[in-house]
Amino acid sequence: DREKFKHILPRYDLGFHSSKMGLARAAKLVDICKRHGWNYDVREVTKSGRQRWPAYSEALRGCSIGFNFSQRQDFPNQRVFETMALGVPLLCDISPLGDLQSFQDNVHFVGYSRDMYNLEEKMEYMLHNPEKMREIAEAAYQEVVEKHTIKHRVEKILEVINV
Numbered sequence: 001d002r003e004k005f006k007h008i009l010p011r012y013d014l015g016f017h018s019s020k021m022g023l024a025r026a027a028k029l030v031d032i033c034k035r036h037g038w039n040y041d042v043r044e045v046t047k048s049g050r051q052r053w054p055a056y057s058e059a060l061r062g063c064s065i066g067f068n069f070s071q072r073q074d075f076p077n078q079r080v081f082e083t084m085a086l087g088v089p090l091l092c093d094i095s096p097l098g099d100l101q102s103f104q105d106n107v108h109f110v111g112y113s114r115d116m117y118n119l120e121e122k123m124e125y126m127l128h129n130p131e132k133m134r135e136i137a138e139a140a141y142q143e144v145v146e147k148h149t150i151k152h153r154v155e156k157i158l159e160v161i162n163v
Contacts, residue, residue, distance in 0.1 A: 002085060002086050002087045002141065004054075004057075005054070005057050005058065005061040005086060006061075006087075008058060008061035008062055009062075010061070010062055010063055010064040011039075011041075011062045011063075012039050012040055012041040012062055012063045012064065013033065013038040013039050013040060013063070013064050013065065013127055014029060014033060014038065014040045014041075014063060014064070014065045014066075014067050014091070014123065015040060015041040015042065015059065015060060015062065015063030015065070015066055015067060016029060016040075016041075016042045016066075016067040016068070016069075017041070017042075017043060017044070017045040017056055017059050017060060018043075018044050018045070019044065019045060019046045019047065019056070020044075020047075021044065022071060023042055023043070023044060025069040025071070026040075026042045026067060026069065028116050028119055029042070029067050029069075029119065029123070030042055032119065032120045032123055033123075036123075036124075038123075038127065041059060041062060041063055043059075045059045056082065057082070057086055060082065060083060060086055060088055061086055061088065063088060064088075064089070064127070064130075064133075065088070065089050065090070065091050065123075065126050065127070065133070066079070066083035066086075066088045066089070066090050066091070067090075067091050067092075068080055068083065068090060068091070068092040068093065069093050069116075070092075070093055070095055073093075073095040073114065074095065075092065075093070075094070075095035076103060080092060080103070080109070081144060081148060083140075084103075084108065084109070084137075084140035084141055084143070084144045085141065085144050085145075086141075087137050087138065087140075087141045088137060089109075089110070089126060089133040089134075089136050089137040089140075090108075090109040090110070090136075090137075090140065091109070091110050091112065091119075091122055091123065091126060092109045092110070092111055092112070093111070093112060093113070093114050093116075094111040094112065094113060094114065095114065102143060102147055102148070103140070103143065106136070107136065107139055108136065108139050108140040108143055109136065109140060110122050110125065110126055110133075110136065
């Protein structure tokens with residue numbers, strides 16, 4: 001529920017948060033931020049297997065843009081849904097293994113290539129177009145609420161098993 005966190009204002013330009021290490025995935029993001037003087041929050045927010053809520057949500061809401069670089073090219077992964085559900089614009093790698101056609105680049109998120117050749121360009125675009133990022137974040141939030149809640153997943157499971 002993004003309303004529970006709307007009082008948290010962004011303190012960082014970009015953020016990548018993890019619960020199980022993997023922070024090296026944000027190394028290029030950090031390098032680019034340092035070169036441009038953008039501030040960032042890249043850290044392990046909670047430990048794997050422990051309660052993640054609300055620490056993860058609070059950290060993410062403290063960022064103007066959420067960053068995702070999927071470990072297993074598993075778009076959309078949990079970070080995608082969490083970022084969108086909080087109403088934070090998402091900068092996400094475009095994965096060839098993604099099978100959920102619901103989310104569209106530059107409509108629900110801003111995508112960059114997995115080889116990161118255009119990451120800096122996309123970061124700059126997002127930081128210099130806050131109104132467009134608000135539109136993208138809202139479209140993503142609406143998509144999650146309308147099609148990707150726990151209720152939707154349970155209905156799909158029941159449909160698949162013919163119950």
